[in-house]
Amino acid sequence: MKKFITMGLLAAAVLGGAAQVQAEEGVSIGKGFEKIWHETGIYRFINPKTPEEKKADKLAAAIKAAEAEIGAGHLEPALKFIDMSAALGASEATISDLQAQYKDEIEHGDEHHKGLLPEGAGQLVMILVGLGLIYLAIAKKFEPLLLLPIGFGAILTNIPVAGISAAAMPGQPAGFLYYFYTIGVESGVFPLLIFMGVGAMTDFGPLLANPKTALLGAAAQFGIFIALLGASAMSYWTGGVVDFSLQDAASIGIIGGADGPTAIFLSSRLSPNLLGAIAVSAYSYMALVPIIQPPIMRLLTTKEERAIEMKQLRHVTKIEKIVFPLVVLLLCILLLPSATPLIGMLMLGNLMKESMVVDRLSDTAQNSLINIVTIMLGLAVGSKLAADKFLNANTLGILALGLAAFVIGTASGVLLAKLMNKLSKDQINPLIGSAGVSAVPMAARVVNKVGLEANPQNFLLMHAMGPNVAGVIGSAVAAGVLLALVG
Amino acid sequence: MKKFITMGLLAAAVLGGAAQVQAEEGVSIGKGFEKIWHETGIYRFINPKTPEEKKADKLAAAIKAAEAEIGAGHLEPALKFIDMSAALGASEATISDLQAQYKDEIEHGDEHHKGLLPEGAGQLVMILVGLGLIYLAIAKKFEPLLLLPIGFGAILTNIPVAGISAAAMPGQPAGFLYYFYTIGVESGVFPLLIFMGVGAMTDFGPLLANPKTALLGAAAQFGIFIALLGASAMSYWTGGVVDFSLQDAASIGIIGGADGPTAIFLSSRLSPNLLGAIAVSAYSYMALVPIIQPPIMRLLTTKEERAIEMKQLRHVTKIEKIVFPLVVLLLCILLLPSATPLIGMLMLGNLMKESMVVDRLSDTAQNSLINIVTIMLGLAVGSKLAADKFLNANTLGILALGLAAFVIGTASGVLLAKLMNKLSKDQINPLIGSAGVSAVPMAARVVNKVGLEANPQNFLLMHAMGPNVAGVIGSAVAAGVLLALVG
Amino acid sequence: MKKFITMGLLAAAVLGGAAQVQAEEGVSIGKGFEKIWHETGIYRFINPKTPEEKKADKLAAAIKAAEAEIGAGHLEPALKFIDMSAALGASEATISDLQAQYKDEIEHGDEHHKGLLPEGAGQLVMILVGLGLIYLAIAKKFEPLLLLPIGFGAILTNIPVAGISAAAMPGQPAGFLYYFYTIGVESGVFPLLIFMGVGAMTDFGPLLANPKTALLGAAAQFGIFIALLGASAMSYWTGGVVDFSLQDAASIGIIGGADGPTAIFLSSRLSPNLLGAIAVSAYSYMALVPIIQPPIMRLLTTKEERAIEMKQLRHVTKIEKIVFPLVVLLLCILLLPSATPLIGMLMLGNLMKESMVVDRLSDTAQNSLINIVTIMLGLAVGSKLAADKFLNANTLGILALGLAAFVIGTASGVLLAKLMNKLSKDQINPLIGSAGVSAVPMAARVVNKVGLEANPQNFLLMHAMGPNVAGVIGSAVAAGVLLALVG
Amino acid sequence: MDLLMQGLVLMVIGMATVFAFLVLMIVAMNRSAAFFKKFAHLFPEEEKTPAKGASAAGPAVEIAIALAAIKAKRG
Amino acid sequence: MDLLMQGLVLMVIGMATVFAFLVLMIVAMNRSAAFFKKFAHLFPEEEKTPAKGASAAGPAVEIAIALAAIKAKRG
């Protein structure tokens, strides 16, 4: 047991070591760790923000908001935020820089905001994309709970004249999907309620029975960061044809988390313009897990490894299950508060389930509430599939990087599992590493199926559920890191 | 089959021909068709709005909003919209006209906004109206799902001091029904969610088995337009005692659509002040369908016609049912985008049902979601039953016109069915024409009952369901036309 | 029967008489009754507010809002409301007074808004408080449906950096619990929806079978007003260490109503800063009813009294049950419109249940809707458990006063029941008086248990349900009085 | 002291109003009971509750009863 | 008079559009029926409904049937 903990700490240390090296080259790695440290609960309980820091936060937020609004071509709010920045004491240089950006937007804005296709043709193509998603949902059963509403939302949002996702005009209400998006997604409420429902449906028992498999849920998040790196590289090497900011790269990376609500939550905060493409990519690859993962799993393991039978899991007591969500939440508070909305709601759902004192709330969270929110969330995500945001080279990049993220996540999970099998007393079937990407419970079922092919007595489902649910936590933690550093 | 399609096209052509004649007289009929054409998806996919057109739209909206706010006596927002109109380049004449209206409102506003009765007495009467609706709902089982909450909402909204439907005051939240109304009805969200639930409960099988019966669902919409005409005439002939704008006339007409969510959706957009009376009228007459329709049906048919048995409906395959909602939506996108919020949500619900891949969403849409929304929608509609809006000659006019619309819709459905029976190879029982008004499924049950009276072997229920569900689509299309032309 | 009515009227008269005495001393008791009279429906149906009164209301609201915002340290909106007050015609003295307060806030604001502990330590302690509530909910089954979400909300809201309950920053959405609070609690919507669900679960049959027991539901509200008085006294005698305004005292008193939604609704309107502590206190003592009440009940009654068996309740007809909610609502409209949001929604729920024509709405109100709202309400209440609002002497005061309110409410219920037993033809077991505090159905069960101890044949449950449900109405009425007089 | 006094005022008015309200409610309940007793013939009680109670166990039970009966006969 | 005229215009355009829409819908339904009849072999009807119907009564019934059978045999 200790061995694996040491191993994990070692991995963290090695990565931290790399950080030192990088820091020499003038990049702000040291500062990155410092920033993370300053955003931990441990630090902040002892050093709460001073009024000066709070004011500085406000100023930074105002400047960021001004830049974002200029970039989006919203001239009126942009002006408001420039004024607000000045009032909060921004330097003259900053203000004049903002004003220059503002002037540029007025003069050249039209050129910046052009889609690849004329508006009408773009809408027509996007309606076909929506129909395609619906086809995949119905005929191929690709994550139909989400892809059907997303596809339908994509159709509705691209209907000319109707303005179903349009913001309000004077004296006229906004389109109804606009409300779904702003009230439910921009606020973060819908993905978080879904996460609560997921928590209420999740059994952490298999993880508690074999804690060390949580490492696999960490390893599989490697796909996230490789995709992030890939997005940065793509932006650099294509000379801006594909054009991603660091925020965009982070949002794209999270596709590798193989977890819908996490991906939607993070990208609604970092890159709302890419949200549609990212959500579609995430759910599509989650549906494709049974096709994407097996070849990688077979490539990286020998038949003997795949045939390994694992020791039956120990019984986990009720009290352990009740305490677990609270412990994880406390850990998250101490180490990474920025991940607490996600981890918190997941654990609230799980606590409602395991405590067995609020069964009616838990039932509702798992059924009517999650269903209502799923319909509305799907439509709202679809409302971000506007032609000018989706029909461009970036979307191709996102699809390619999303696939890469899944592949690399799967591979790193399997490889760490192989290593653990070498080091462990009890045998570990390397296949269960691939379940670390999450995509609950599909990835665990795939493990079971591939395991049975190699050995008809080999039931890996429950063993794979450990890394599987750990992967959900792992990607929520990764999202928290990204929020803390680039949010 | 071809015969009926030709017939429908002919009807459209004749009506279009009439248009030509009218156009000669200087009225903007030609322009009306041109406007509809410019608001089709076909036209807009090819000619998306130019930035200039978009700016012109904004200006028109700002002027309309300014006038509406002046009319409602909301001085502050009125001023804002006048300024906005100026900023968007309104002509000096327009601005000075708005300012004149604004001045008139300040000087004579009190006189404009007086109810028939003193405020207190009016509230007392409206509470009795609310109790009356509740009585009808409970004792007479008149559409209790809506009329009970509407009646209760009417009581709550007319309680003095409590301000349950009042807008916010400084430092004080608005009354809770005000939130239900603005968030749910003004935004269009509640009626659209109800429509989604209706779609998930609707079986279009009988229509697909006998497509030509859809014509009956078109004919029965005649009641809508006759009532619209009647409202205009009433306004003209009573010399302003009953006073309806064109928007009001359109909202009143839609009562003849015999479809609650459509009526609420349209009148929330065109005539929010009349919404209460219109919704009450629509649901009351829907409840009275078993009393209103049979005499008309008997009057217009012979006993032999009523006794006609119809050929058993063919089996409709699953795939036809899945494709149908998408086809209707696409048709609507191409021809009448302004109807797509309604048609779209209806078809989303139906697709969720028929696709059978998202049963949990479909169940929720049909049960907890539609129930929650029904409670809130009913209360919100009741909140529009304020004394000064309801206790006047207009309401009597609305009730009279609503009844006329049901009668005429029923008659035109039956008459077209008689004609079709004459022309058809397979016999058509003219009674099923009356089901074209929608009022699903009550109108179809009435057909069945009247049919059984004439011939105890004559089970018309399924045959009447075809026109019945076509009538829902028909009135949503009519609402789309009205939105496009007077919205 | 008459005897009890006379008795009730006498009690009211005596209290009113006391009022006359007090009035001599220059306190505004006479004016208080006059104000209540002016806020009755009877008065307002006859004398609706004049435009002048409406303007005066607006001005008063603007001044109150300005003071509240200054007190909360929200400088920007404070300035807006000062301007608004000036525009609405506030006297120069008032304006200069507001400006003085505003200046004081700018200069000494920091000192006013300091918590007892440094921010970080305070948050840590509050997280422990949240854990404590969750422990009570799970291990001790203390009202888990509310206390589990409240406790979890308390944890989430006190996480540093995450800002889960923070208001929006420029360009950044607010924390998601902030939305739950403003949309659901500040608006009053969540507690009212819960009340509707409670109404749909409540059977008023036992009360209708024995109407005079409603007096017990009145007597038990005495706890509310003693706690109110206690809060005032505490504020006076501790020289401001414990510091409650009259609004605060009223909100604290309502804990004695032993009714969660009423307490949350009232304190969200009068003392949002204390809402967290008040809700926690109310639910905790409701959970402790089986421990708090029995000793008091035993102390105030003899064994013979406790052993009294009561006459079996008569059958109540369906029609009486249907008419009851409407009658109570009308009574409330005539006498105390300010209580109609609460009484109205309770009675709407009950009417939906008893009318039996909208069973699907009633089911939803009792199940998925109330469950969804309970989760969100609990979290939102928890979001008010911020360290600087909770960790101070006031909270200790609230806990002490809440306990006193329960004790006194119980005692007054039992004592009135003893008196009624003396005066009554049919015997009344004094124990049922304690159920008048509401805490449905726990208090009634406690009565049954204590009754069985004294006499194993003595089943008091149904007899106790009468005062129990009357207590719900009683505390809603008390809340209405407080809203009318200090709201 | 002012605050205390106002609290006392609130208590007096509040308890008076609560009692007045519930007394009037009692009167209304008694009147309503008398009225509906007098005109009971106009409001026939639908015997819905027993029917509902019986079917509360769901159609499954009825089918089971039928099945059991059949099997029992055959057996 | 202007209002009346506009009402008439709306009626003409409205009824024409409603008929045109539903006629096109009829055409689409007929085409779709013909298409799926022609290619019926590509879209096999899943016989899902009967299976669902059978289980609608819930597992309780099935258990009850089994139990009744057992008891009957023993009896």
Place this chain on the structure above:
Amino acid sequence: MDLLMQGLVLMVIGMATVFAFLVLMIVAMNRSAAFFKKFAHLFPEEEKTPAKGASAAGPAVEIAIALAAIKAKRG
């Protein structure tokens, strides 16, 4: 190049944090398991699940069982 570098930095910090978090979670799980094993007597497992499983089929089944038994006896 700057963007790439920052991506690399994010990767290093991100993976380190993810591993650190999950390692600490493993430690916590192991500690918790040890703790509750040691004090197992303080936290008796309620045997709720089997009871629930039995009643999952609902009261209908139990009634059906009873009925079947009765019928069988009579038969």
